[in-house]
Every structure is written in C-alpha cells, then in structure tokens.
Amino acid sequence: MTATPDLDALYQEIILDHYKHPHGKGLRDEFEAEVHHVNPTCGDEITLRVHLEDGVVEDISYDSLGCSISQASASVLYDLLKGKSVDEAMAIHASFQELMQGKGQLEPDEDVLEDGIAFAGVAKFPARVKCALLSWMAWKDATAQSLEGNDD
Amino acid sequence: MKGLLPELEVIRKDFPILERRLAGDVPLVYLDSANTSQKPQIVIDTMVDHLERHNANIARAMHQLGAESTEAFEAARDKVAAFIGAPDRDEVIFTKNASEALNLVASTVPLREGDRVVITEMEHHSNIVPWQLATQRSGAELRWFGVTDEGLLDTSHVEELITERTKVVSVTWVSNMLGTINPIAALAKRAHAVGALLVVDASQAAPQLPIDLASMPADERPDLLAFTGHKVVGPTGIGVLWGSREVLDSLPPFLGGGEMIATVSMERSTYAPIPHKFEAGTPPIVEAVGLGAAVEYLGHIGLDAIHAHEQAVTGYALDGLRSVKGLTVLGPLDPALRGGAISFELEGVHPHDIAQVLDSRGIAVRAGHHCAKPAHARFGVQASTRMSSYLYTTPAEIDALVEGLEYTRSYFKLD
Numbered sequence: 001m002t003a004t005p006d007l008d009a010l011y012q013e014i015i016l017d018h019y020k021h022p023h024g025k026g027l028r029d030e031f032e033a034e035v036h037h038v039n040p041t042c043g044d045e046i047t048l049r050v051h052l053e054d055g056v057v058e059d060i061s062y063d064s065l066g067c068s069i070s071q072a073s074a075s076v077l078y079d080l081l082k083g084k085s086v087d088e089a090m091a092i093h094a095s096f097q098e099l100m101q102g103k104g105q106l107e108p109d110e111d112v113l114e115d116g117i118a119f120a121g122v123a124k125f126p127a128r129v130k131c132a133l134l135s136w137m138a139w140k141d142a143t144a145q146s147l148e149g150n151d152d
Numbered sequence: 153m154k155g156l157l158p159e160l161e162v163i164r165k166d167f168p169i170l171e172r173r174l175a176g177d178v179p180l181v182y183l184d185s186a187n188t189s190q191k192p193q194i195v196i197d198t199m200v201d202h203l204e205r206h207n208a209n210i211a212r213a214m215h216q217l218g219a220e221s222t223e224a225f226e227a228a229r230d231k232v233a234a235f236i237g238a239p240d241r242d243e244v245i246f247t248k249n250a251s252e253a254l255n256l257v258a259s260t261v262p263l264r265e266g267d268r269v270v271i272t273e274m275e276h277h278s279n280i281v282p283w284q285l286a287t288q289r290s291g292a293e294l295r296w297f298g299v300t301d302e303g304l305l306d307t308s309h310v311e312e313l314i315t316e317r318t319k320v321v322s323v324t325w326v327s328n329m330l331g332t333i334n335p336i337a338a339l340a341k342r343a344h345a346v347g348a349l350l351v352v353d354a355s356q357a358a359p360q361l362p363i364d365l366a367s368m369p370a371d372e373r374p375d376l377l378a379f380t381g382h383k384v385v386g387p388t389g390i391g392v393l394w395g396s397r398e399v400l401d402s403l404p405p406f407l408g409g410g411e412m413i414a415t416v417s418m419e420r421s422t423y424a425p426i427p428h429k430f431e432a433g434t435p436p437i438v439e440a441v442g443l444g445a446a447v448e449y450l451g452h453i454g455l456d457a458i459h460a461h462e463q464a465v466t467g468y469a470l471d472g473l474r475s476v477k478g479l480t481v482l483g484p485l486d487p488a489l490r491g492g493a494i495s496f497e498l499e500g501v502h503p504h505d506i507a508q509v510l511d512s513r514g515i516a517v518r519a520g521h522h523c524a525k526p527a528h529a530r531f532g533v534q535a536s537t538r539m540s541s542y543l544y545t546t547p548a549e550i551d552a553l554v555e556g557l558e559y560t561r562s563y564f565k566l567d
Contacts, residue, residue: 006175007512007563011505016564042504042520043528043535065534067504068564131504 009121019068024078028061033145037138050142074135155464166192178514186493186540198445228444235447237364251278253378253393258282265291303483325357330483331490337372362455386446390439407432472554493540
C-alpha cells in the first residue's frame with residue numbers, strides 16, 4: 001500500500017535524512033546563552049546554546065528529544081543560521097516562521113530557506129507546526145538573551 | 153474469540169461516528185477511547201430532546217419546563233448512583249470533570265503541617281497537581297508509591313508510606329498509561345487502619361470495571377471516588393464525585409454561589425445539604441442528562457460483559473503488538489491485571505510519527521505523555537504511543553493497528 005500524498009508531503013526525504021543524521025547536534029562549551037524549551041502538549045524538548053561573536057552566529061549547539069519533525073528542524077536550523085550575521089539569521093528565522101504559520105498556502109523561497117523548504121508540507125498539519133518551530137523559538141530566545149548580555 | 157460482546161455488530165451501529173470515513177476514504181479505526189469514548193445515538197438523542205423540549209434552569213424555575221428539567225437532572229443523578237452502586241444517591245456530586253472532582257477534594261480536605269498525603273507515581277497529572285498545591289499550601293508532606301519494572305504498584309513499603317500521620321491516600325484505580333489495575337481494597341484497608349481517607353481516581357476504571365460501592369465491605373470501600381462523563385460514552389463538561397455522606401458532610405464547601413446555600417445574609421451563609429452544597433451555580437444540565445443516558449446504556453449492556461470484552465480485546469492486542477519487531481509494551485502483559493489502554497514504544501520511530509502514519513490510515517491513537525509524565529519518566533521514556541479499546545472495538549481493528557505499525561516500520565525504513 002502506498003502512503004497518502006499528504007504523508008509524503010510531510011515526511012520529505014530531506015526531513016528523514018536530517019532526522020537520522022542530525023547536523024550540529026550535541027552541546028558545546030562556547031556559548032553566551034542557554035535555553036531549555038518544551039512543547040507541553042507532547043513533551044518534545046530541546047536545550048540549545050548560542051555562541052555569538054562580532055554580530056555573527058558562530059555556533060548553535062543543542063541536545064534534543066522528540067519526533068522526526070522537531071529533530072530535523074533543529075538540524076536544518078543549524079545548517080541555515082550558523083555563520084550568518086545575526087541580522088541575516090533573524091531574517092531567515094522570520095521567513096521560516098512565516099512559512100510554518102502559512103497553513104500550507106505559502107511558496108517557500110529556496111534561496112533563503114534551502115533544505116528548510118522541505119518543511120512546507122508540515123504547515124498543512126497544524127498539530128505538527130509546533131514540532132517544527134520548537135528549536136527555532138529556542139534559538140530566538142537564546143539569541144535575544146545573548147544580545148542582552150552583550151549590552152550589559 | 154471468547155469474551156467478546158455477542159452483539160458487537162449491533163453495538164457498533166449504536167455509535168454513528170464509527171461509520172465515518174476519513175481522508176483517502178479510509179474507515180475510522182478509533183483506538184483512543186481512554187482519551188475520550190465515542191457517543192451512542194441514545195446519548196445524542198437524549199441531549200437533543202432535552203434542549204428541544206425541556207430546556208430550563210433547574211431547581212429555581214417555577215414553571216413546567218423548570219420542573220421537567222429538574223426532574224431530568226435529578227434522574228441523571230439516580231442513574232449515576234445506580235451505575236456505581238452508591239449507597240445513597242445524594243452522595244453523587246456533579247462536577248465539570250474528574251479534575252474538578254479531585255480538586256474539590258484536595259481543596260477542602262483539612263491538611264496542616266505534619267500531615268502526609270500519599271499518591272502514586274502512575275497518576276494522571278490531575279491526581280498529582282491538586283495534591284502538590286494542597287500540600288504546598290498547608291505545609292503537609294507529599295509522598296508516593298513507586299512502580300515496579302512490570303508496571304505494578306510497588307506496595308512493598310506500604311506501612312512506611314501510609315502512617316499515622318497520613319490524612320489522605322489518593323490513587324488511580326486503573327492507570328491511564330500503564331493500564332495497571334491497582335489493589336483498591338487493600339489500600340483502603342491500610343488507609344482506614346491509620347484513619348486516612350482513600351480517594352480513588354476512577355476515570356479509567358468507571359468505563360470498564362463493574363463498580364458496586366454499596367456491596368464493598370466498609371473498610372475496603374473508598375471514601376471518595378471521581379470519574380468523568382466523557383469516558384463512559386457520555387458528553388464532555390460533566391464529571392462525578394462520589395463521597396460517603398459522612399465525609400462529604402464534614403468537608404467545607406468548595407465553590408460558593410447559587411444553589412449551594414440554605415440562607416445568605418450579608419455577613420454569613422449557611423449551606424445546603426449534599427449534593428447541592430458542592431454544586432454552586434447553574435450546573436451543566438444537559439450534560440448531566442446525557443451522562444444519565446450514557447450510564448444507563450452501559451448498564452443495559454452490563455459492565456461484566458463490557459469488562460470481559462475489554463479483556464478479550466486487550467489480550468488479543470497484547471499478542472498482536474508484541475509480534476511487531478522492536479515494539480515494547482509499557483505496563484503489565486497479563487490482561488487480567490490491566491485495563492484496555494496499552495502504551496508502547498517502537499524502536500526507531502517517535503510516537504508522534506507513529507500516530508501520524510497511523511492517522512493517514514484512519515487509525516486514531518494517542519501519542520505523547522498522556523498527562524502522566526512521572527510514569528513515563530519512571531520507565532525512562534519521554535513519550536509513548538497508546539492504543540485504547542472500548543466496548544465497540546473489534547479484533548479486526550486491532551489487526552488494522554498491527555498492520556499499520558508494520559507499515560510504519562517500513563515507511564521509516566527500519567529493517
């Protein structure tokens with residue numbers, strides 16, 4: 001039996017690849033801010049550290065537990081935002097969040113989101129949007145804390 | 153298969169939703185009844201009839217509709233009392249749900265520093281958090297029974313846990329995650345021996361175990377028992393707290409408001425006798441009437457027959473699930489020791505992903521922590537997948553689940 005088209009739209013090969021072989025996973029020592037976010041409805045969780053230097057996202061390290069969507073999303077986040085300026089990273093973040101909250105109606109911009117476009121199908125599954133956004137919200141929180149720390 | 157309800161196909165026809173077809177024109181396979189049960193036509197019709205023909209507020213409207221509505225509401229109380237074999241129908245308090253019933257108890261039982269409350273590691277959050285709040289507020293101590301590797305209540309330290317200081321023991325009758333049936337009579341005896349109250353969360357027990365409170369020996373009978381309407385084929389928004397008259401009379405009111413008073417002056421009030429003392433404000437009337445129809449429906453089929461059906465389906469499901477490579481059942485493996493909720497792990501696939509793939513085939517299960525995070529932590533898992541059957545579940549639906557799990561393994565490219 002074949003899967004319904006929707007199921008394949010959700011579980012793109014790219015997502016399953018990132019799930020099985022996550023990029024950048026593990027907590028590393030250099031960081032300015034660490035956050036722990038959970039999805040209270042399902043229990044998915046992530047501990048995420050951000051290391052910024054001269055306005056650049058030098059590293060994002062994380063340890064996480066959860067479903068394929070949440071795990072793959074953290075891996076894609078690492079690929080997309082590491083090495084970018086904070087401003088660029090924030091713009092990519094906004095683009096990904098917009099895609100996820102677009103109820104499956106938005107055309108993703110591959111130039112901006114690269115592998116992240118594989119998550120376009122997730123937006124059609126309201127229950128899974130939070131899974132995809134867990135690591136992204138954690139990154140935004142940690143980055144904000146890290147920037148505040150610099151102001152002191 | 154031995155134990156199945158003989159009229160299973162007829163019973164299924166009572167539940168219109170079981171005819172539903174889902175996306176891709178696949179039939180619904182509903183295996184999430186521990187989360188909420190489906191509703192038979194008689195419950196739907198009774199509620200519609202009440203709203204169409206008898207709707208009025210109860211106990212205060214001086215007109216014919218008011219009398220009819222009051223009669224229907226109080227008749228529902230009689231039906232619930234019969235369903236659990238309550239010694240006295242006035243001991244049945246309607247609440248919003250089981251959580252509210254447990255909160256009512258935790259908020260009104262007198263506790264102070266030096267007292268102890270004992271719960272278990274396998275409780276639903278609704279029988280943990282109210283007691284955390286109550287003990288934090290009062291300075292009492294909160295302790296709990298552990299769970300054995302087999303998923304049974306670890307009662308080896310019962311005498312050290314339930315001591316003279318213990319005022320309340322609050323336990324689930326049937327675990328919503330592990331399925332375990334707990335030894336309520338033995339716990340009641342021990343609690344009563346030290347003068348403590350036994351509070352029982354019967355949310356998962358009431359749907360599937362025959363309960364006859366009046367026939368229990370007094371020292372083995374719980375003092376308070378809570379369950380929710382929507383798991384016993386009734387509507388949401390209605391729950392039940394049963395308590396012995398002696399205990400309910402001794403507790404102060406929970407919520408203040410209309411209906412729960414005898415008289416009110418600006419300085420003070422006196423309170424109505426039970427059950428009204430604990431039913432402040434306009435209650436969920438049509439929901440209570442629906443619950444009355446629901447428990448009457450279950451009573452006609454017979455809880456002994458429903459329990460036998462659940463055991464047969466659960467045994468069949470345990471065998472089927474364990475045939476799936478990499479699958480581990482959390483909780484007792486003997487159907488005689490457990491209820492119809494079976495939580496499991498499938499190595500290599502997260503519960504969300506399992507539930508998603510099953511959903512694409514029309515199979516509804518629950519994935520996550522099932523509001524029992526401590527019980528999951530006990531087994532070192534963050535989340536699990538749970539199938540739960542009920543009186544309308546067929547062996548063919550269990551076959552569909554097992555096939556769906558095999559398909560899930562292949563979809564995620566496990567060997």
